[in-house]
Amino acid sequence: MSAQSEGRRGATVADVAALAGVAKATAARALGEYGAVSAKVRQRVRDAAAELGYRPNEVARSMSTGRSNTIGIIVGDIENPAFAQATRGASDVADAAGYDLILSNSGEQPDAEETAIEVQLSKRVDGLLIAPASSLRASNYTPITDAGRPVVFFDRVVYDFDAEAVIAANRAGARRLAQVLLDAGHRRIAYVSTLNDLEPVETRAVWDEHGSLRFSPGLASSVIDDRVGGIGTALRAAGVPDPLAFVRLGAKLNGIGRTVTELITGDSAVTSIIASDSVIAIHAFRAIRDIGLRIPDDISLVAFDNAPWTSVTEPGITVISQPERELGAMAARLLIERIEGDARPAVRHTLPQAIIERGSVGPPRARLLGSIQ
Amino acid sequence: MSAQSEGRRGATVADVAALAGVAKATAARALGEYGAVSAKVRQRVRDAAAELGYRPNEVARSMSTGRSNTIGIIVGDIENPAFAQATRGASDVADAAGYDLILSNSGEQPDAEETAIEVQLSKRVDGLLIAPASSLRASNYTPITDAGRPVVFFDRVVYDFDAEAVIAANRAGARRLAQVLLDAGHRRIAYVSTLNDLEPVETRAVWDEHGSLRFSPGLASSVIDDRVGGIGTALRAAGVPDPLAFVRLGAKLNGIGRTVTELITGDSAVTSIIASDSVIAIHAFRAIRDIGLRIPDDISLVAFDNAPWTSVTEPGITVISQPERELGAMAARLLIERIEGDARPAVRHTLPQAIIERGSVGPPRARLLGSIQ
DNA sequence: GTGTAAATTGAGACCGGTCTCAATTGGGTG
DNA sequence: CACCCAATTGAGACCGGTCTCAATTTACAC
Numbered sequence: 001m002s003a004q005s006e007g008r009r010g011a012t013v014a015d016v017a018a019l020a021g022v023a024k025a026t027a028a029r030a031l032g033e034y035g036a037v038s039a040k041v042r043q044r045v046r047d048a049a050a051e052l053g054y055r056p057n058e059v060a061r062s063m064s065t066g067r068s069n070t071i072g073i074i075v076g077d078i079e080n081p082a083f084a085q086a087t088r089g090a091s092d093v094a095d096a097a098g099y100d101l102i103l104s105n106s107g108e109q110p111d112a113e114e115t116a117i118e119v120q121l122s123k124r125v126d127g128l129l130i131a132p133a134s135s136l137r138a139s140n141y142t143p144i145t146d147a148g149r150p151v152v153f154f155d156r157v158v159y160d161f162d163a164e165a166v167i168a169a170n171r172a173g174a175r176r177l178a179q180v181l182l183d184a185g186h187r188r189i190a191y192v193s194t195l196n197d198l199e200p201v202e203t204r205a206v207w208d209e210h211g212s213l214r215f216s217p218g219l220a221s222s223v224i225d226d227r228v229g230g231i232g233t234a235l236r237a238a239g240v241p242d243p244l245a246f247v248r249l250g251a252k253l254n255g256i257g258r259t260v261t262e263l264i265t266g267d268s269a270v271t272s273i274i275a276s277d278s279v280i281a282i283h284a285f286r287a288i289r290d291i292g293l294r295i296p297d298d299i300s301l302v303a304f305d306n307a308p309w310t311s312v313t314e315p316g317i318t319v320i321s322q323p324e325r326e327l328g329a330m331a332a333r334l335l336i337e338r339i340e341g342d343a344r345p346a347v348r349h350t351l352p353q354a355i356i357e358r359g360s361v362g363p364p365r366a367r368l369l370g371s372i373q
Numbered sequence: 374m375s376a377q378s379e380g381r382r383g384a385t386v387a388d389v390a391a392l393a394g395v396a397k398a399t400a401a402r403a404l405g406e407y408g409a410v411s412a413k414v415r416q417r418v419r420d421a422a423a424e425l426g427y428r429p430n431e432v433a434r435s436m437s438t439g440r441s442n443t444i445g446i447i448v449g450d451i452e453n454p455a456f457a458q459a460t461r462g463a464s465d466v467a468d469a470a471g472y473d474l475i476l477s478n479s480g481e482q483p484d485a486e487e488t489a490i491e492v493q494l495s496k497r498v499d500g501l502l503i504a505p506a507s508s509l510r511a512s513n514y515t516p517i518t519d520a521g522r523p524v525v526f527f528d529r530v531v532y533d534f535d536a537e538a539v540i541a542a543n544r545a546g547a548r549r550l551a552q553v554l555l556d557a558g559h560r561r562i563a564y565v566s567t568l569n570d571l572e573p574v575e576t577r578a579v580w581d582e583h584g585s586l587r588f589s590p591g592l593a594s595s596v597i598d599d600r601v602g603g604i605g606t607a608l609r610a611a612g613v614p615d616p617l618a619f620v621r622l623g624a625k626l627n628g629i630g631r632t633v634t635e636l637i638t639g640d641s642a643v644t645s646i647i648a649s650d651s652v653i654a655i656h657a658f659r660a661i662r663d664i665g666l667r668i669p670d671d672i673s674l675v676a677f678d679n680a681p682w683t684s685v686t687e688p689g690i691t692v693i694s695q696p697e698r699e700l701g702a703m704a705a706r707l708l709i710e711r712i713e714g715d716a717r718p719a720v721r722h723t724l725p726q727a728i729i730e731r732g733s734v735g736p737p738r739a740r741l742l743g744s745i746q
Numbered sequence: 747g748t749g750t751a752a753a754t755t756g757a758g759a760c761c762g763g764t765c766t767c768a769a770t771t772g773g774g775t776g
Numbered sequence: 777c778a779c780c781c782a783a784t785t786g787a788g789a790c791c792g793g794t795c796t797c798a799a800t801t802t803a804c805a806c
Contacts, residue, residue: 010520012792023756028794035795036754053519058495059435060792064761068432070475070496078464079698084457088450091478100492102443103476105464119473122431123443147383147428282681309682312655325452385762396786401764408765409784433762437791747806754801764790771784776777 011052020048031056062124070100071335072120073129076108082277082305083131086154086328090129093332099126106133114140121147127335129328131155135222150338154331155324157222157348164338164346166331170223170304173320173353174230177274177302180318180357182238186272186300186364190246190263191231192256192284193276195224197249205244211237224249227276227304246270256283261291264299271364272300278307281317296362306356315359323351384425393421404429435497443473444708445493446502449481455650455678456504459527459701463502466705472499479506487513494520500708502701504528508595523711527704528697530595530721537711537719539704543596543677546693546726547603550647550675553691553730555611559645559673559737563619563636564604565629565657566649568597570622578617584610597622600649600677619643629656634664637672644737645673651680654690669735679729688732696724 017027022041029035030045031054037045048054062068071094075083091101102120106113113133120128121143128144128151138161144151145163153165181189197220204215213232219225228247235243246268251259260283263270275281281303285295293299295315303310306321330349390400395414402408403418404427410418421427435441444467448456464474475493479486486506493501494516501517501524511534517524518536526538554562570593577588586605592598601620608616619641624632633656636643648654654676658668666672668688676683679694703722 014792024793025757025795026755028792029755032794038754041754055491055516055520056495057497057792059432059441059497060761061794062432062761063436063763063792064794066761077461078451079454079457079461081452081454081457084452084454087476088452088478091451091476095477100496101476103460103464103474104468105461118428122429123473124430124432143428146426278681282685285685307682308651308655308680309685312658312682313685314687387762397763398765398787399785401762402785405764411784414784430762433791434764435791436762436793437764439791749806750804752801752803754799756799757797759796760794762791766789767787769784769786771782773780773782775779 010057011049011054012057013054015052016045016048016054019052020045066124068124068126069098070102070123070125071127071129071332071339072102072104072117072123072125074104074106074113074116074120075131076133077105078103081307082155082322082324085324086131086331089325089328089330090154090332091328093329093336097336099336106131108133110134110137110140117141117143121149125149126339127151129154129331129335132158134220135159135218135225136220150335152331152335152338154327155223159218159222162346164331164334164348166327166334166349166351167222167226168322168327169350169352170226171230171233173304173355174227174274175234176353176355177304177318177320178231178234180302180355180361181272181274181300182234182240184272184300184361184363187238187240188246188268188270188364189231189235189240189272189274190248190268190270191228191274191276192248192251192259192263192280193224193227194251194253194256194280195219195221195249195276197221197224201228201247201249202244205232207236213243219249224276231274251280253279253283256280257287257290260284260287264288264293265291272302272361275301275303278303278305278310278319281305281307281319282309285313285317295360298365300361300364302361311358317360318355318357321354321356323353326351383430384422384427385430386427388425389418389421389427392425393418439497441497441499442471443475443496443498444500444502444705444712445475445477445490445496445498447477447479447486447489447493448504449506450478451476454680455528455695455697458697459504459704462698462701462703463527463705464701466702466709470709472709479504481506483507483510483513490514490516494522498522500524500712502527502704502708505531507593508532508591508598509593523708525704525708525711527700528596532591532595535719537704537707537721539700539707539722539724540595540599541695541700541726542723543599543726544603544606546677546728547600547647548607549726549728550677550691550693551604551607553675553728553734554645554647554673555607555613557645557673557734557736560611560613561619561641561643561737562604562608562613562645562647563621563641563643564601564647564649565621565624565632565636565653566597566600567624567626567629567653568592568594568622568649570594570597574601574620574622575617578605580609586616592622597649604647624653626652626656629653630660630663633657633660637661637666638664645675645734648674648676651676651678651683651692654678654680654692655682658686658690668733671738673734673737675733684731690733691728691730693726693728695726699724 017024030037030042104116110133157165206214213229232243302318306319310317386401390397403410403415477489483506530538579587586602605616675691679692683690
């Protein structure tokens with residue numbers, strides 16, 4: 001007792017066995033619910049365990065079984081509500097199946113992600129759930145399969161790595177969002193994202209036989225790749241001459257306002273904006289208000305990500321809502337199946353997005369520049 | 374090589390030692406950077422390790438050192454942005470110090486929290502970071518100290534448990550928020566929280582010699598305890614007769630609108646509302662708009678939690694912003710210090726909150742009931 | 747009462763590191 | 777060149793479980 005309160009090492013199977021008067025192996029069987037033990041002995045062992053306050057040492061168990069009942073999850077930034085929701089979904093599934101989650105933030109840096117993976121593998125996680133920092137850097141993930149561990153990607157895909165993935169139907173969602181604007185009469189539609197992709201998008205565009213826009217090589221984020229592709233496809237189908245003219249990648253967080261202002265008031269004279277996420281949307285919303293324009297009368301604004309605030313502004317913002325939580329949950333389910341033996345070929349699962357139409361889309365207004373300032 | 378790609382167990386120190394032609398102990402020393410090894414041997418071992426693709430097994434290391442370099446973190450719900458931010462803060466600090474985070478969600482259920490703690494202790498975490506599900510249930514945490522592990526609470530405090538804690542200055546913040554309303558002339562000030570506390574608050578109120586409001590026993594959440602205490606103290610100091618009259622705890626998420634509507638239009642005829650968090654605030658905001666009232670002309674609304682949307686509504690909402698990230702970061706710092714030997718007596722650290730005044734507070738308006746409907 | 751198969755129990759190796767302790771090697775000094 | 781002390785290396789125990797295999801007990805049939 002005093003030993004216990006002094007923070008000493010807790011009781012072990014050997015201690016329990018000694019108190020119960022049986023062999024270590026027997027006590028272990030009774031405690032671990034494996035192998036055959038007579039009812040009488042089991043009870044005796046359990047009583048002994050209770051008396052000593054025995055708590056199984058999972059580290060030791062992992063040591064001999066090679067299984068840790070732990071899953072590694074690597075997200076860009078847990079503060080990002082999308083990742084937080086996906087993590088919650090994964091956590092609930094993992095929890096129900098008896099797994100724990102080791103969380104790492106990559107900060108969207110492939111190098112940081114690489115070390116995070118290394119650390120997690122060292123800790124002998126049974127599998128990994130990853131929102132890839134870059135869809136282009138397949139080399140980050142080979143150590144995982146080399147170590148014989150399964151990995152499931154979520155939210156994003158890695159182009160040249162054969163692994164299960166669960167993503168949202170961004171291409172369809174983007175097409176839908178663009179269509180809403182097109183239907184309202186817009187032709188000058190901008191898309192703003194913070195994705196930092198070095199090379200210009202235009203030169204990589206490839207239009208396939210169905211008139212669908214693809215990129216080669218793909219964009220650094222498969223999400224943005226799908227969205228730009230979907231928007232471009234929709235615009236071109238509607239006969240818009242240069243579908244990629246108003247795509248703005250690589251916006252800096254504190255430069256979004258300026259980017260938006262330029263798009264609206266500059267030569268581009270855009271009449272509507274698609275924000276790639278709610279952070280961009282909020283900056284765009286403020287920028288539009290700051291230059292004295294009104295939504296949807298002067299400018300239409302739509303966005304990905306059904307953030308709480310989009311329903312509370314006046315007007316509410318038309319958005320695409322993402323199945324974030326289910327993304328994480330499904331990825332976790334798939335991963336656990338693989339951990340427990342499933343060896344079917346990897347497939348990419350695509351979860352539908354929903355459009356939530358609110359009041360931020362109206363007909364385009366003729367060039368505004370003159371009336372401003 | 375083929376063994377590796379077949380997902381076989383990786384190389385061990387013994388394998389490396391054999392290849393380098395030294396004893397296991399020597400290889401371990403060279404690899405683990407402990408003990409003395411000649412430069413020549415160290416190089417030979419490193420080369421061998423590289424050749425075999427050796428990756429240290431942290432589980433085995435934990436087994437013999439008793440240290441896991443892992444910290445358990447238990448939050449109510451990682452989807453809650455406050456917890457997500459605190460977790461990020463903790464994660465960054467932990468990461469820099471070489472620790473990993475095992476994340477659990479308690480769902481604010483003390484029983485779930487108890488099992489989460491049990492599991493984490495079984496995994497031999499070096500210490501725990503906990504946002505307590507209940508400030509009243511100290512018994513949940515005795516297993517931690519019994520196991521000789523340190524624990525640091527954050528966001529909330531546990532009244533009868535002696536452990537380090539990092540919390541925000543909610544009492545001061547609440548007083549400040551109430552004062553803003555009092556200064557604008559309000560006397561009928563409501564406070565709405567979803568905290569589910571069984572017993573009525575009034576009967577537990579204790580006014581100390583300085584005129585400060587305390588509760589005995591304390592409220593189930595020390596955060597709400599501090600806030601109600603702060604508000605009550607401010608109201609009483611301003612001569613408001615029954616400071617607790619419009620405190621509404623236990624609001625159900627989908628009943629917030631009704632609660633708010635009743636507070637405004639019912640007998641209470643409240644002229645201002647303090648929302649305990651941004652979710653309540655958003656419901657209140659909508660409810661107020663739905664009954665056709667305007668902020669701040671008809672009703673003043675203030676809230677805890679500087680959620681993004683509060684800056685984008687018209688008008689913006691006056692809020693108290695919480696140092697969430699720093700809460701987690703500081704808690705992690707303190708925990709790691711304790712893990713690494715610090716044994717100073719536990720203290721409670723209080724981080725300041727900031728008030729952000731926007732446009733949601735105006736002078737009170739005379740009873741509105743007649744003009745509604 | 748005896749034989750046989752099944753059930754239960756015990757002994758000890760093993761997982762992959764760390765760590766203690768003794769043995770060996772090496773360098774410097776007189 | 778012998779001697780002493782420090783540095784380096786090796787052998788093997790240990791952490792706390794699991795698991796294999798052999799020994800022992802039990803149950804049941806004849």
